[in-house]
Amino acid sequence: MLKIYNTLARDKQEFVPIVPGKIGMYVCGMTVYDYCHLGHARVLVAFDMVYRWLKASGYDVNYVRNITDIDDKIIKRAAENGESIHALTARFIAAMHEDADALGVQHPDHEPCATQYVPEMLEMIATLEQRGLAYQAPDGDVNYAVRKFAGYGKLSGKSLEDLRAGERVEVAEGKHDPLDFVLWKHAKADEPEEVKWDSKWGKGRPGWHIECSAMGSKLLGSHFDIHGGGADLQFPHHENEIAQSEGAQPDDGSHGQFVNYWIHNGFVRVDNEKMSKSLGNFFTIREVLKQYDAEVVRFFILRAHYRSPLNYSDAHLDDAKGALTRLYTALKSLPVRPELVEGERATQSIHASTSSARTDLVDWSEPYAARFKTAMDDDFNTPEAVAVLFDLVNEVNHTKSAEAAAQLKALGDVLGLLQRDPVEFLQGRSLQAHMHEEVRASSSADAEVVRGENFINAQIEARIAAKKARNYAEADRIRKELLDAGIVLEDSAAGTTWRRA
RNA sequence: GGCGAGAUAGCAAAAUGGUUAUGCAGCGGAUUGCAAAUCCGCCUAUCCCAGUUCGAUUCUGGGUCUCGCCUCCA
Numbered sequence: 001m002l003k004i005y006n007t008l009a010r011d012k013q014e015f016v017p018i019v020p021g022k023i024g025m026y027v028c029g030m031t032v033y034d035y036c037h038l039g040h041a042r043v044l045v046a047f048d049m050v051y052r053w054l055k056a057s058g059y060d061v062n063y064v065r066n067i068t069d070i071d072d073k074i075i076k077r078a079a080e081n082g083e084s085i086h087a088l089t090a091r092f093i094a095a096m097h098e099d100a101d102a103l104g105v106q107h108p109d110h111e112p113c114a115t116q117y118v119p120e121m122l123e124m125i126a127t128l129e130q131r132g133l134a135y136q137a138p139d140g141d142v143n144y145a146v147r148k149f150a151g152y153g154k155l156s157g158k159s160l161e162d163l164r165a166g167e168r169v170e171v172a173e174g175k176h177d178p179l180d181f182v183l184w185k186h187a188k189a190d191e192p193e194e195v196k197w198d199s200k201w202g203k204g205r206p207g208w209h210i211e212c213s214a215m216g217s218k219l220l221g222s223h224f225d226i227h228g229g230g231a232d233l234q235f236p237h238h239e240n241e242i243a244q245s246e247g248a249q250p251d252d253g254s255h256g257q258f259v260n261y262w263i264h265n266g267f268v269r270v271d272n273e274k275m276s277k278s279l280g281n282f283f284t285i286r287e288v289l290k291q292y293d294a295e296v297v298r299f300f301i302l303r304a305h306y307r308s309p310l311n312y313s314d315a316h317l318d319d320a321k322g323a324l325t326r327l328y329t330a331l332k333s334l335p336v337r338p339e340l341v342e343g344e345r346a347t348q349s350i351h352a353s354t355s356s357a358r359t360d361l362v363d364w365s366e367p368y369a370a371r372f373k374t375a376m377d378d379d380f381n382t383p384e385a386v387a388v389l390f391d392l393v394n395e396v397n398h399t400k401s402a403e404a405a406a407q408l409k410a411l412g413d414v415l416g417l418l419q420r421d422p423v424e425f426l427q428g429r430s431l432q433a434h435m436h437e438e439v440r441a442s443s444s445a446d447a448e449v450v451r452g453e454n455f456i457n458a459q460i461e462a463r464i465a466a467k468k469a470r471n472y473a474e475a476d477r478i479r480k481e482l483l484d485a486g487i488v489l490e491d492s493a494a495g496t497t498w499r500r501a
Numbered sequence: 502g503g504c505g506a507g508a509u510a511g512c513a514a515a516a517u518g519g520u521u522a523u524g525c526a527g528c529g530g531a532u533u534g535c536a537a538a539u540c541c542g543c544c545u546a547u548c549c550c551a552g553u554u555c556g557a558u559u560c561u562g563g564g565u566c567u568c569g570c571c572u573c574c575a
Contacts, residue, residue, distance in 0.1 A: 010505090028575075036575090043575040073573070156570075162503050163571065208573090230575030231506090237574090265575070266506090272567075276574060303524080304514065309507085309568070319513060323524045329538065375515090383515045387523035397539055472534060479536065490537050499537090 002057060002377045004226075005307060007234060007262040008155055012379050015261065017225050023054055023061045024224030026216045026259075028233050029111070031068040032092035033077040036099050037282035038297075038312055039230065039268045039275045045298055046265040046306040047228050048105040049415060053376050056362075056414050064219050065108040066212060067093060070115050070205055075195055085194045089113075099285040102294040104416040110219050114211040118197050121206045121214040124248045125183045125199075133247040137174030140186030142201050146179045149243045155262060156235035181240050182207040209240040213248070216241070216258075222249055227259040231307075232274075234264055265306045275312065283312065293428065295417065296321045302382045302415055323390075325426065325499075327412070330393040332422035334405045362410045368392050372411050382415065426499035427453075456487055460496050463489070 002015040017023050027047045030040055047065070054061045068074075069089040078088045093113075125142055128134035133149060136142045146152045146160065153159050163179055187196045187203040196203045216224065222245065229238065245258035268275045275282045288297060291314075300320035304310045362369050368388055375384035392408040395401065412418025459478050466474040479489050486501045 030575075031573090039575050041575090046575090071573090156504080158504060158571070232570070232574055235504095235570060236572095267569075267575075269568080274569070274574090278573070307506090308514080311513085316513065319525050322526095323513095326524075326538095333539085381515075383523080387515070390523055394540090467534080470534085476535060483536090488537060491533080491535095492538080 003379055004261050004263060005379045006260075007264050008259075010157070013261070017059065018223065018260065021058070021060055023059045023226060024220035025051065025054070025061060025063045025226040025228065026212070026220055026224065027063070027065045027108075027227070028212060028229035028237065029065040029067050030092075030096055031071050031073060032089045032096060033071070033074045034092060034277075035284040035286060036096050037268075037275060037277070037284050038288060039282065040096075041099070041103060041285045041288075041297065042268050042301050042306075042310060043228075043230050043265055044100050044105045045103055045301045045416075047263075048103075049302060049306070049382060050226075050228070050263065050380055051106060051108070052414060052416060053380060057377075061109070062220060063108040064110040064112065064216065066215055067096075067111060067113045068208070068211065069093070069113045070195060071208060075191060078192075085192065095286075099289075102289055103285070103298050104295065106416070112215045112219065114206065114215070117211060117215050117218060118206060120218050121210045122184075122197075122199050124210065124214050124217075124244065125201075127248040128183065128244065131247065133243075134183055135176065136201050139174050140202055140204070141174065141182050142184035142204075143175055143180040144183055144240065144243060144247075145176055146181070146243060147177050149247055151246065152179075152243055153239065155239050155242055158235065158239075181209060181236065183210050183244070209237055210244060212237070213241050213244040213258075217245060217248075223257055224259060226261045226263060228263040228265070231264040231266055234262075238262065263306075266309050269309050269311045270313075272311065288317075292317050292321065293425070295420070295425065296324055299324045299386075299417060302417070303386055305383055306380055324417075327389060327393060327408070327418055328420075328422040328425045330396045331405060331409060331418060332426060334396065334400060334402055362407070362414070366407060368395070368404075368407060369411060372414075376414075385411075385415065423497075428500040456482065456498055460489065460498065464496065 003012045004015045005011070006013045025047075027043070029043075030036060036044075047063075051061060051063050067089075070085070074085055074089060078085045081088060125134055128144065129136075129142070132145070134142055134144055153163070160177075160179060183206070184199060184201055184204050185207055186201070187205070191205075195205050197205060216227070227238065227241075242258050246256060249256050249258075270281045270283075273279065273281060285297075296317060297320075300317055301310065303320060303323070364370060364373055368391065371391075372385050372388045375381040375388060378384070389408060389411060392404055392411070396404045396408055409418050459482055463475045463478040466472075466478065482489060482498070483501070487498050488501050490497050490499070
């Protein structure tokens, strides 16, 4: 039985879907005006893991992850760049998809853009106005009247009084209450036509929160199972979503509740501080991927629990790399079962696993798999699940069991890990193209030679010759030289192989 | 100021009212021409002070410290 920590209850709860066997899940995605940073990577990977586990548990999941493609920052950035809003957002949507693909993130079932759902938003705002929950201020903005919504604050655990006490921003004119938030922003003269939509309240554009309410209810219904996002969205974004969506529930005496389970992931930190744009202490995903294999980054994220803080540093990434190397080394030593080997050549990237994890290959009654499942069912405890993977590694190395190796790979697949050819991972071919680029740029001929596979293989041959001639000094010199270049040689009965340190 | 989360070994990170987390690092042994990998064994821990209990890292209270939200934010 799956248990989920529900922010709404501030406790782990047994998960019961609204419709047996089916799950509607909405996750707040990115505002696309810049490259994604590691904090975004964590949301992408964390909810990808949730998505995979729900599917592996047999649910038919409808996963919606939105894209915010209209927003103050977008308008500002486009103006700075002298380009259209659409050109800017299209570029960063493409970049986001590249980053997500690299990290092995499966595509959501729907990826709606805010600009495509303006009519639905206007409809919802009209309903709210009709019910006295929204009003148009003198400046033309349409605001939500928070004090008219009884449940305001239930997600973030705040009361209107607490919030007012902590008020530290200037209150916009015309609001009935300082905490009222904007549903529809009236058009400003200096804004491009591209961001002006007609409405009964005049030309304008949507406020930030309304898009998620409108798209969520359009694609998943007015009441659905799971809503996720970063912990910083809890307030005000998700609180406001609840106010909007529950305030606009259909008038048919049905449920009245918007979402049953709210899931929030923890932050990525740098030097114990939240990684954020405003602090400027962020690393973009593509920056990090120049230095580290994408699967190492994915593993780094999944090795911590999704609600815990995750400190980013090179030392921690190096540590993750070492750990993942142990997993792949175990898989390298043995061929897994034929049905798993088949097609392996075609699955060279970590996102290769098909839309539904190959759970048919997992025997969940087998002790390791059972432990893995218990861990995942306990609020997606990936650190515990990963620990099971390492116990399986010991089993594989100890018994040389092909079944255990197959199990290791199959369970890895559930987490979106371990699906590459181990040799490809260990020799770091995925970084090859990049390395060559960098080497050329630095015009360091030596480094290029040393790093080239041809050179490595030639050195291995030379060393074998030296060993045959019992010239161990030369053999050791070659080993040392390659090691200094980051290449580890491994002798075995089957011959000499190499991997990157 | 209001609200919330957390403090576990050298580092990272789980769990648990009494019994091995796990990974990296370190130490000893096996193996190896030397290594690497692997196996076997070992070492380092539960922020402080009270309380509950036969027994607390785990529960309760107090304290200290850290972090987050209250402003755009994943």
